[in-house]
Amino acid sequence: MFRPERMARAVIAGPRDKLPSVIETLHEMKLIHIIDHHGEDETFRIGKPLPPAAELAESLVKLRSVGSILAVKVPPGERATVQLDEVREKIQSLELNITEEDAARKKAESLVGELERRIEELRPFASLGLPLETYRGYESLAVLVGRIQREPELPPGLPSEAFQAPGIIAVFVPKTESERALAALSRAGFTQLDIPAGEGEPQSLLDSATADREKWKGRLKEIQGRLDKLRERFAGFVVSAEEALEVEVEKAEAPLRFAVSEHSFVVDGWVPAVQFRGLQKRLSEMRIYAEAAEAGEYHQSEDPPVLLNNPPPARPFEMLIHLYSTPSYHELDPTLFILVAFPFFFGFMIGDAGYGGVFLTFGLLAFWKLPRESDFRKLLLIIALGGFWALVFGLLVFGEAFGMAFHLPPGMPAEELSWNQFGIQYPLQPLIHKTLSLGEMFYLSILFGTIHLGTSYAFGFANELRHSKKHALAKIGWFMCLFGIFTILTGTLAWTRVGGWVWNTALGWFPRIPEPFGLGNVLHIGIPLVSLVLIFGAFLGLVESPVAPLEIGGLLANLLSYLRLAGIGIAKATIAGTFNSLIFHSFIIEHDVLIAVVGFVLLFFAQVLVFLLGGVSAGIQAIRLNYVESFTKFYKGNGTMFRPFGTKKPQEA
Amino acid sequence: MSDVFAALSAAITMTGTGIATAWAEKVVGGATVGAMAEKPELFVRGLVLMVIPETIILFGVLIAFLLLNHVG
Numbered sequence: 266m267f268r269p270e271r272m273a274r275a276v277i278a279g280p281r282d283k284l285p286s287v288i289e290t291l292h293e294m295k296l297i298h299i300i301d302h303h304g305e306d307e308t309f310r311i312g313k314p315l316p317p318a319a320e321l322a323e324s325l326v327k328l329r330s331v332g333s334i335l336a337v338k339v340p341p342g343e344r345a346t347v348q349l350d351e352v353r354e355k356i357q358s359l360e361l362n363i364t365e366e367d368a369a370r371k372k373a374e375s376l377v378g379e380l381e382r383r384i385e386e387l388r389p390f391a392s393l394g395l396p397l398e399t400y401r402g403y404e405s406l407a408v409l410v411g412r413i414q415r416e417p418e419l420p421p422g423l424p425s426e427a428f429q430a431p432g433i434i435a436v437f438v439p440k441t442e443s444e445r446a447l448a449a450l451s452r453a454g455f456t457q458l459d460i461p462a463g464e465g466e467p468q469s470l471l472d473s474a475t476a477d478r479e480k481w482k483g484r485l486k487e488i489q490g491r492l493d494k495l496r497e498r499f500a501g502f503v504v505s506a507e508e509a510l511e512v513e514v515e516k517a518e519a520p521l522r523f524a525v526s527e528h529s530f531v532v533d534g535w536v537p538a539v540q541f542r543g544l545q546k547r548l549s550e551m552r553i554y555a556e557a558a559e560a561g562e563y564h565q566s567e568d569p570p571v572l573l574n575n576p577p578p579a580r581p582f583e584m585l586i587h588l589y590s591t592p593s594y595h596e597l598d599p600t601l602f603i604l605v606a607f608p609f610f611f612g613f614m615i616g617d618a619g620y621g622g623v624f625l626t627f628g629l630l631a632f633w634k635l636p637r638e639s640d641f642r643k644l645l646l647i648i649a650l651g652g653f654w655a656l657v658f659g660l661l662v663f664g665e666a667f668g669m670a671f672h673l674p675p676g677m678p679a680e681e682l683s684w685n686q687f688g689i690q691y692p693l694q695p696l697i698h699k700t701l702s703l704g705e706m707f708y709l710s711i712l713f714g715t716i717h718l719g720t721s722y723a724f725g726f727a728n729e730l731r732h733s734k735k736h737a738l739a740k741i742g743w744f745m746c747l748f749g750i751f752t753i754l755t756g757t758l759a760w761t762r763v764g765g766w767v768w769n770t771a772l773g774w775f776p777r778i779p780e781p782f783g784l785g786n787v788l789h790i791g792i793p794l795v796s797l798v799l800i801f802g803a804f805l806g807l808v809e810s811p812v813a814p815l816e817i818g819g820l821l822a823n824l825l826s827y828l829r830l831a832g833i834g835i836a837k838a839t840i841a842g843t844f845n846s847l848i849f850h851s852f853i854i855e856h857d858v859l860i861a862v863v864g865f866v867l868l869f870f871a872q873v874l875v876f877l878l879g880g881v882s883a884g885i886q887a888i889r890l891n892y893v894e895s896f897t898k899f900y901k902g903n904g905t906m907f908r909p910f911g912t913k914k915p916q917e918a
Numbered sequence: 919m920s921d922v923f924a925a926l927s928a929a930i931t932m933t934g935t936g937i938a939t940a941w942a943e944k945v946v947g948g949a950t951v952g953a954m955a956e957k958p959e960l961f962v963r964g965l966v967l968m969v970i971p972e973t974i975i976l977f978g979v980l981i982a983f984l985l986l987n988h989v990g
Contacts, residue, residue: 588962703983828976889969892962 266576267597270907272298272560272569273538278531279553285315287532287553288519292512295911296544297534298570302524309531312520320353321517325510328356332503334367335496347502347509356506359499366492373485380478387474389458390467392430398464400435407443410435414454420445519910535560535569535907560594569594572907579604581643589892590902596728599900606717606895607647607887612654613713614833614883616699617841619667620876621659624652648884664695667872668841674698680846699838706831708755708764714827715751717895718820719744725899735808742805743820743898749799750821757790823894829886837879844871921989928982928989935978942971 275297279287291297304311389412390397400408413434419425425438425446434455438446447455463470524531536544538559545555560569571594573583582604592598615621628649635642664671666684671691673683684691697705722744729736752775758764776795779785785792803820806813848871852864950964 707980707983822973822977825980826973826976828980829972832976832979885965885969886972889966889972892966893970 266574266601268574269592269594269598269904270572270574271538272535272572272594272907273541273557274533274560274567274569275536275541275544275555275557276531276533277548277553277555278529279548279551281525281528281530283551283553284312284520284523284525284530286551287530287548288315288516290547290551291532292516292519292911294544294547295909296540297532297536297910298907299519299522299532299534299910301522302531302533304524306524308526309524310526312523312525312530314520315517318514318517321510321514324353324356325507325514327360328503328507328510331356331360331363331499332507334363335492335499335503337496337500337503347505349509349513352506352510355502359495359502363492363495366488366495370485370488370492373481373488376481377478377485380474380481383461383474384471384478386459386461387467387471389430389433390461391471392433393428393435394430394466394468395428395435396464396466397461397470400460403437405440406437407440407446408435408437408460409443409446409450409455409457410460411450411455411457413450417450417453417455419449423449515911534910537572537907567594568905570907571904573598573600575600581646582607584640584643585647585888585891587906589896589900591904591906593901593904595732596901597724597899599724599896602720602724602895603891604650606720606891608650608654610713610830610887610890611648611651611883612656612658613709613830614886615651615655615837615879616658616663616834617665617668617838617879618656618659619665620879621652621655621657622666623876624880625649625656626652628652648880651883651887661693662696663699663838664691664693665699665838668838668845668875670695670698674701676701680850681842682846682849699835700842702761703831703835704758704761705763706835707828708758708761710827710830711751711754711758711824712763712767713830714824714890714894715747717827717890718747718823718898721895721898722747728899728901739806739809739813740899742802745799745802745805746817746820747824749796749802750824752796752799753790753792754824756793756796826894827890829890833879833882833886837875837883840878841872841875844868844875924985924988928985931978931982931985932975935975939971939975939978942974943968946971 277287277291277297302309302311390410393410400410411434412432414432417434419427419436423438423442423446425436425442427437428435434450436446436450461467461470520530522532524533536557538557541555541557545557548555560567571591573586573592575583575598579600582600585603585607586592586598586600612621615624628645631642631645631649635645659665670681670683671689672685672694673681674695697709699706722740726737726740726744729740752772755764755768755772756777759768775793777791777793778795780792780794780797782797784797800817803814803817806816845868848864848868852867853861856864946964946968950960950968953960954964
């Protein structure tokens with residue numbers, strides 16, 4: 266559970282003529298994570314692809330081009346069964362059809378584009394009405410045609426003739442005067458236009474260009490329709506054939522990863538230790554030699570690929586681990602740690618029976634309705650467990666649902682609402698009211714933070730114990746330091762109910778003799794001598810690094826960082842409560858039906874907003890506490906994921 | 919009078935740490951989005967770096983809370 270699946274380094278050797286059948290078997294069994302041979306040996310060089318590789322790869326390239334022309338994106342519902350021997354011809358005929366259509370489509374698209382440009386050019390000239398040839402061919406005249414923003418004022422005495430339509434002007438002036446005319450026009454926001462090619466009435470040219478464009482648009486639509494039909498008909502084939510070809514290409518190119526001599530081959534790789542016997546038996550039936558040795562516990566130089574080994578309910582959480590970094594083969598797998606910590610923190614921050622119930626429902630729907638491999642399903646299942654904790658906290662601790670308390674605590678403002686005002690009687694009284702008991706919320710955050718960080722150091726200790734006793738000792742030092750800080754904070758917050766219980770009952774044995782140096786007086790808090798000594802435990806970190814004791818401040822910051830648990834919880838509850846009381850008082854309570862309906866619609870959207878906002882922020886903060894505060898204490902990662910030959914995606918063997 | 923100053927100080931603390939956090943996240947966030955455009959697998963590292971400055975405002979909340987204890 267806390268260790269990845271044990272791996273064995275396997276070597277498979279046999280005569281070269283059996284290579285294709287061995288590849289077939291290995292691909293089918295999906296057990297070996299191949300280590301690529303790099304050809305550094307004189308006798309054993311990198312193998313050559315099997316004969317069909319070139320042809321298969323060519324078909325795959327063609328098929329992908331067909332797929333991209335047809336814009337086949339999502340896997341269609343119906344998959345076609347593919348016969349590999351027919352695939353090549355089918356792809357060729359499909360390619361021929363589609364290439365023609367594609368060329369026609371490209372031609373039509375470019376023509377439509379050109380016509381559109383021509384229409385844009387002609388449109389201003391059509392409104393001026395002069396034939397196009399009248400704008401050209403003068404020796405002494407300059408023709409200035411362009412758009413204007415205002416009415417231009419041509420200088421008096423300028424020999425010119427102007428033609429105007431709304432927003433457009435054509436001015437004919439002697440070439441010698443063109444500078445003056447241009448300056449006058451510029452003041453009216455003049456931007457010059459090019460004279461379109463061709464002769465004749467611009468209106469009729471425009472009409473014929475428009476008619477042409479419509480004609481080509483129609484053709485384009487026809488071609489698109491034909492391509493759509495082809496897509497509908499062949500999408501299933503394209504997707505299935507691509508998958509089948511990818512598998513075949515992978516098999517045919519596998520020898521590129523093996524060591525091959527003139528008469529034999531050797532495959533090197535990692536196999537889950539418990540499954541090696543099965544593989545060996547199967548291969549020995551084919552008269553192929555296979556041998557394996559289990560990866561050494563302590564050999565850091567060997568870095569086997571990692572296949573996490575968790576019970577099925579914990580598997581969705583492996584996603585959160587891989588997202589950060591795949592664990593190294595030699596360290597503890599923190600999946601179960603995050604399985605407990607992430608949903609608990611999420612639930613504490615949401616702390617609301619209503620939202621928790623909705624998160625849980627989404628998770629259950631995802632469990633039944635979504636495909637097993639989908640990442641979205643995993644995410645919803647992770648959140649659902651968070652929803653469960655939110656439900657528990659909402660019902661048993663905070664006593665609220667959808668941002669509204671079940672019972673209004675004494676001392677709340679009169680406009681606050683509670684479920685029992687609406688006749689819903691919930692039997693349990695809340696233990697903590699988020700917005701009134703800030704101290705309790707803060708102390709709980711620190712308590713959870715200490716447990717979280719303490720467990721992280723324990724994991725770190727277990728990881729280091731096998732590699733370096735010195736580093737393991739440093740983890741103990743940090744654990745002591747954390748406990749020292751925690752006792753001071755607990756003593757200071759002993760006025761809260763939970764803090765008081767922890768300080769007086771759970772930590773009743775803790776010696777409270779105050780330190781004699783007067784530090785407590787400076788900080789206005791009581792500091793027990795033992796706490797101070799424990800904090801100096803961080804000096805054990807000196808065996809790890811000479812600057813380790815400077816990190817005491819960092820550890821305090823890490824611990825205070827857990828205050829976000831309280832912060833998000835209180836902020837979310839306050840936003841929801843404010844929306845509720847605003848909308849109920851302004852639209853629903855003592856208002857007529859029509860306004861109340863509007864109120865309920867607003868209330869729905871407000872609740873959705875709070876739900877999404879709460880979910881996103883609680884999710885990000887809960888994952889951050891694990892990644893930033895906790896994982897940095899014990900987790901190294903950088904492992905290679907187990908990717909057995911025969912699977913496209915990394916997965917379980 | 920000390921009440922007023924304590925309340926004002928709490929407000930200034932929250933404003934200051936809020937702006938500081940926002941500014942730091944803006945810098946980190948901008949760089950992260952840029953880096954992610956090149957290498958999408960940097961998402962998690964980016965997210966982790968992006969949320970680190972949030973601790974600043976948490977310290978703000980803590981100090982504001984301690985200050986508000988002085989408001990009668």
